[in-house]
Amino acid sequence: MRDVSIIGVGQTKVGEHWDRGLADLAVEATLAGLDDAGLDNADILYVGNMLGGVLSGQEHLGALIADLAGLRGMPALRVEAADASGGVALHQAYQAVAGGMVDTALVVGVEKMTDRLPQATEEGLMLAGLGDYEAAQGVTYVSQTAMLMQRYLHEHSLEVGDFAQFPVNAHRNAAANPFAMYRNQISEKAYRQAKMIASPINLLDGAPWADGAAAVVLVPTEQAQAMGRQGIRILASTLVTDALSLTERDDPLALAAARASAQRAYQQAGLTPGDIHLAELHDAFSILAALTLEACGFAARGQGVKLGQAGDIARAGRIPIATLGGFKARGNPVGASGVYQAVEIVQQLRGAAGQSQIPAARVGLAQNLGGNGATAVTHIFMN
């Protein structure tokens, strides 16, 4: 098994790109990633995307994006695992390079949601859940996550306001990220007064659905060194699944797949949670920030929310998260978000995160979930 490094990253601004299509965004990120890597092609292209078919009337994104990026003919395919599509595409690319089947792998995550937001949120996102038994009953992705949060509040005798620091921290960190969707600051008071969306989830709990694309370029670490590039090594890449339906899980708050994926990643990397300098977690909702902090071993059960209250998740804290805004403030173009996480960790480990820089960051963890944890993919990176 070969050691693998990321030598190039690219991204579009996350936001409402009404003037540009799904493929346009992917091509911009792809070319930026190749340019950053100093390459003009790759051996294979993995496209992470969830909703191109239902929202843009376009599947077959592998061949399409390869062609529009000027790389007609290259091996290319789309990988889908709901909102974990980007992270799983990266996992597949890692496997192809680590196994020696290709020498250069390009990954682009892309999503285009804002043209058709009602359809995206009401129908699109429930394609991640159990269609016949959940979506058919009217359950939406937000209402499902609200049930998780309600259960957490109940089990641990908390109130909604206890979650305030997750969005506050995310917005604070996004301020200096030119690619983030929301760079405004929000106060704890604003969070406490925010409109209820799906009780107990309020307007400032949820990440904004967005358009965007992000890309990374992987090569064997030896090749990166031979090219004289400062690669960021991938120490671990793990993929685990779980039941799609929350009701089928023994303990919905445990996020069993997220936990197993993190544990295997620590084992693969020979590290423990204490060795991680920053983490990009799946903070699509505040409750998921708390639950993934627990699943990744940064906090005991029910204590994830306390890391926010204690300032541990802040830039100077013990385990900084959402360091360039996270899902909440960078924005959540679902199938792309897992690749944005990798791009941002590379920025941090290169020391190129500007005013969002985590000082002396050497080891970063990214975890991307699909369908509230039915798919979980974890990566650990080191500079």
Add this chain to the structure above:
Amino acid sequence: MRDVSIIGVGQTKVGEHWDRGLADLAVEATLAGLDDAGLDNADILYVGNMLGGVLSGQEHLGALIADLAGLRGMPALRVEAADASGGVALHQAYQAVAGGMVDTALVVGVEKMTDRLPQATEEGLMLAGLGDYEAAQGVTYVSQTAMLMQRYLHEHSLEVGDFAQFPVNAHRNAAANPFAMYRNQISEKAYRQAKMIASPINLLDGAPWADGAAAVVLVPTEQAQAMGRQGIRILASTLVTDALSLTERDDPLALAAARASAQRAYQQAGLTPGDIHLAELHDAFSILAALTLEACGFAARGQGVKLGQAGDIARAGRIPIATLGGFKARGNPVGASGVYQAVEIVQQLRGAAGQSQIPAARVGLAQNLGGNGATAVTHIFMN
């Protein structure tokens, strides 16, 4: 790079499964494949599927099918490349085992189309084409293929009747295949009198859209031998892409990706077209049977149709195709068809194809296309 073999295959009958859902079909094939391999699990599951999101309201098939098959937790993902989804899923599984990243890979291709046939044929299949420039203008998959056939008739001064042997041969070979959708025989006369669908394509030119699932299990050849299993070796697995739009291709009849994919497969296997004993090609339409015979090196340009007329494609001919019915008579559950091809070649190379058996078959080729050849994946198998 490790030598890889298929040690298990499974399939559902292809047809109109109105009483069963997408996941039900996938689970049946998956469990049959594992059972045939003598295994009760695998290291990873690749799901090939094109239209689950738009037709069944269900994406995230990796985690879902793993769970419903009793394999909750296993690494699993969906691979999509339009109607080449099944073949590309197999290609990815091959790479994972050959590269040593996993020891047992499960591939299931699945599609459920007949519940919503008008939507499947008018909108669904054009998700494989260029949405903004083709589908938006009213081009359908069938009309696009009709343009290919018209051009072929024009360039080579042929008439529609010259294609008769492709469907006649396919139906003849399907007669003894219990999993085939159409086991009735058709005559050359019936073909010549068939209703025109999208001139020059008639009713008997096109494969029926269908429901179905097929699965294969891959392990390193050494492991197959250690288990005392008669594995079928995968000698080559290649993936190439092209422009989605026919108008963007220099020569639409050349099927450049299909040609390059086949050439690389021969190179990888150290074989030539003359070494192939049977081929499962992408005969979704008669014209594609002719064009892929040419792209795979079995006939010169414009001569593919002559292989049909001369009987070369028949069971006792020089290069038998559609040996268990092909797309035309076995049926075409699009994202599953690439895996059905592999299953059928394994049946032939095991000598287990019953009355459809090609005598002394030792080397088989399968080629699966997406979007009229914008994605092409070729496999060569040997017993």
